Amino acid sequence: MKFLVMIHTDDDLVAELPEGEFDRLMKGCFEKADELRSAGKLLDSQQLEHGSTARTLRQREGRLSITDGPFSEAKEVFAGFNLIEAADMDEAMEIARQFPWAQTGHIEIRPVRDMNAVRERVGA
Numbered sequence: 034m035k036f037l038v039m040i041h042t043d044d045d046l047v048a049e050l051p052e053g054e055f056d057r058l059m060k061g062c063f064e065k066a067d068e069l070r071s072a073g074k075l076l077d078s079q080q081l082e083h084g085s086t087a088r089t090l091r092q093r094e095g096r097l098s099i100t101d102g103p104f105s106e107a108k109e110v111f112a113g114f115n116l117i118e119a120a121d122m123d124e125a126m127e128i129a130r131q132f133p134w135a136q137t138g139h140i141e142i143r144p145v146r147d148m149n150a151v152r153e154r155v156g157a
Contacts, residue, residue: 034145035117035145036117036119036142037143037145038114038132040112040113040115041139042110042112043137044110058133058134061133065131065132066115069115069128075116076118080112084111112138125142126142
């Protein structure tokens with residue numbers, strides 16, 4: 034099964050890290066990602082630019098609105114993701130626990146839907 038591991042961070046908590054700690058944590062993440070990739074568990078990973086660079090589109094009743102930044106008013110913003118392969122949610126959670134970002138935000142793990150099955154079901 035594929036799982037999307039979504040990393041959300043809080044700028045205030047990241048700023049409170051001791052000097053050099055963010056770089057140390059990132060280095061550890063890259064090393065762990067390399068191990069997981071070699072083991073066939075990490076399929077893809079990307080960091081996102083800061084949420085302030087985002088634009089959000091919404092369309093309601095034929096009216097389009099565009100806002101700068103993420104739509105959410107939450108302090109924690111989507112910062113990056115890992116696409117992993119795991120046997121089940123328990124294994125996906127164990128993989129996600131190996132990354133430190135829950136201490137500066139939160140990590141959401143969600144199963145990836147089989148789009149080919151959906152495509153087949155809707156006849157596309």
